[in-house]
Amino acid sequence: MLRALELAANGPERGINPRVGCVIAAPDGTILGEGWHRGAGTAHAEIAALAAAGADAVRGATAIVTLEPCNHTGRTGPCVDALLGAGIARVVYAVADPGADSSGGGARLRAAGVDVEAGVLAADVDAFLGDWMTTAKLGRPLVTLKWASSLDGRAAASDGSSQWITGAESRNDTHLLRSQHDAIAVGSGTVLADNPSLTARASDGSLLPDQPVPVVFGARSIPEGAKLRQHPRPFQHVDGHDLAAVLRQLRESGIRSLFIEGGPTLASAFVRAGLVDSFVAYLAPTLLGGDRVALTDLGVDTIDGALRLAITDVARLGDDVRITLTPKGQ
Known part of the structure; x- marks a missing residue:
């Protein structure tokens, strides 16, 4: 053997x-x-x-x-x-x-x-x-949800600006995580608002050898000039209404790991559906206040209904802290 x-x-x-x-x-x-x-x-x-x-x-x-x-x-x-x-x-x-x-x-x-x-x-x-x-066994890819926020959980300032909440070390680490996943996902709203390239890049801006497949959730069309159309791998545009069905479809196409980076709406939908296997949160030592939170409604009404997570790793990256967690009981 x-x-x-x-x-x-x-x-x-x-x-x-x-x-x-x-x-x-x-x-x-x-x-x-x-x-x-x-x-x-x-x-x-x-x-x-x-x-x-x-x-x-x-x-x-x-x-x-x-x-x-x-x-x-x-x-x-x-x-x-x-x-x-x-x-x-x-x-x-x-x-x-x-x-x-x-x-x-x-x-x-x-x-x-x-x-x-x-x-x-x-x-x-x-x-x-x-x-x-x-x-x-799951019949779907493993899902990692990532966000970067201020210490008080804000993903952007009140005017919507978000570059850069975290430092260069956290951003470089995020690109490394991108390269370690088969696919990277955002919502169509994030594509329209931020025009991300969704590539995995080194600190000098060059492309890393392993590039994730870009996946866009949502019905809104992708502009012809969108940066992700220049991605070295063709993007997939999927309907986000039935997340479990989309994940099965992605696995059948050969995707075994999905890295979710896009927006509080998509992130919260995956959490509500119980489809997140690992959480990666980059916390910056800064306060923003306001209503631009990293996650929105999770279907939690009382403290007894809180989604409890287990910390698997804590690392300092420059001035930031990266916390890696999994759902408790998983």
């Missing part, structure tokens, strides 16, 4: 599909073939390993694979069918496939008379798969 995990690491880190490795071994332990999944639309790890071993060698052999063989037809056929057709006698895998459509491969193999062992190095493989496992 350790060798299968090594092979899995050859696959692409991002995208809708997990990184999976497979080893085909003879009854005496001799390795007959190896394979890994190279990305969406390509042969799964089991298929690649079977092909490397050759049809004449694999009958009665063991397939060792990091993830439970899939049991559904997507861009490729079920790996279960390929293993049964090849005459594999034993299958060993680490973690169960969490997908509603793709799971059940182990049970089907057992029903067909294949010796199946599950859970080998499960903790290692689960940690390796990381956010893919989480998003597969």
Whole structure:
């Protein structure tokens, strides 16, 4: 299984599909073939390993694979069918496939008379798969909500100006976080008011190697001269009425992590819907007062209904403080 995990690491880190490795071994332990999944639309790890071993060698052999063989037809056929057709006698895998459509491969193999062992190095493989496992279980991307505010929770001054509440260190840190997410989201109101580029940039203004896909929530059209139209990746314009449905759609397009930066309306809607997995707040040691708050109505009427968060990290960035939190009980 350790060798299968090594092979899995050859696959692409991002995208809708997990990184999976497979080893085909003879009854005496001799390795007959190896394979890994190279990305969406390509042969799964089991298929690649079977092909490397050759049809004449694999009958009665063991397939060792990091993830439970899939049991559904997507861009490729079920790996279960390929293993049964090849005459594999034993299958060993680490973690169960969490997908509603793709799971059940182990049970089907057992029903067909294949010796199946599950859970080998499960903790290692689960940690390796990381956010893919989480998003597969959730059926949506992981959502990080970020805002920058004054100490009294204002995201802008009374006249609407907001550049710059926080210092350069916080802004540089925000760009790094952007680059670590598959997509960055704002509302159409933010696009119209602020005309953001939504790129991830270094302190000298140059583009970082990893750029998030820009996503705009809302029905209002995007002007032809909007900066995000110059983004190195095409933007997606989505209807924001059903956030859960949009998130499912984004995951199906290969987005596993979403960084929300845009405006109190969009931010508050995600919080109200219970769709935020992580909060990142940059607090500047300044007071603004007024009604330009970072978040608006969250559906909280009493203190007993407050949304309680757990602090996972606190860091000082120049004069500012960055606090990272998750919903309690998560």
